[in-house]
Amino acid sequence: MAAGRIIIFSAPSGCGKSTIISALRDRGDIDMRFSVSATNRPPREGETDGVHYHFLSTADFRARIAAGEFVEYEEVYPGRFYGTLRSEIDRILDSGHNCVLDIDVKGALNVKRLYGGRALSIFILPPSLDELRRRLEGRGTEDSEWIEKRLSKAQWEIDFAPQFDHRVVNDDLDSAVAEVAALIKD
């Protein structure tokens, strides 16, 4: 069986990363299996343990850090930990499939450092920060303080973009999906 690769996606919030990943999955021509991360944040409505995340208590999360069960973990928001389990990556790669990670910028760069040429890191960019602001405001669910926080975090995240293998601008969804598909097939 062909050896699987790790495909890592990162993007600031509001860049359409999840939409791109779902569209790629819907194409059906790319082998991709999702690594289920662990987190200590509570499940949101509609999220299932073991499917969206492995939802752990903070004590359990810390115990697994101590046991060396994570390939990487980050405190993405204050008090909120997220980590990639070695068992998830091994299970998917050992079965010959590509393993998709949707993780934050620091986690992404750590996984790339560990797996080198076996990993492909892709950063999704907004066309501009002004456009990102318009998209976040367009959701209409967040107040302006929250939007400013997301935008300043976005700038911090975009500063890491040059360290990724590839950068894809999500200006037009279909073109961005086609571009990512071509990178993976390469």
Ligand code: 5GP
């Ligand atoms: P959410 O709480 O909205 O599901 O995810 C928040 C952030 O955590 C997203 O940026 C997501 O990419 C990141 N994230 C999810 N899983 C992991 C992980 O295993 N490791 C790291 N470093 N970040 C993760």
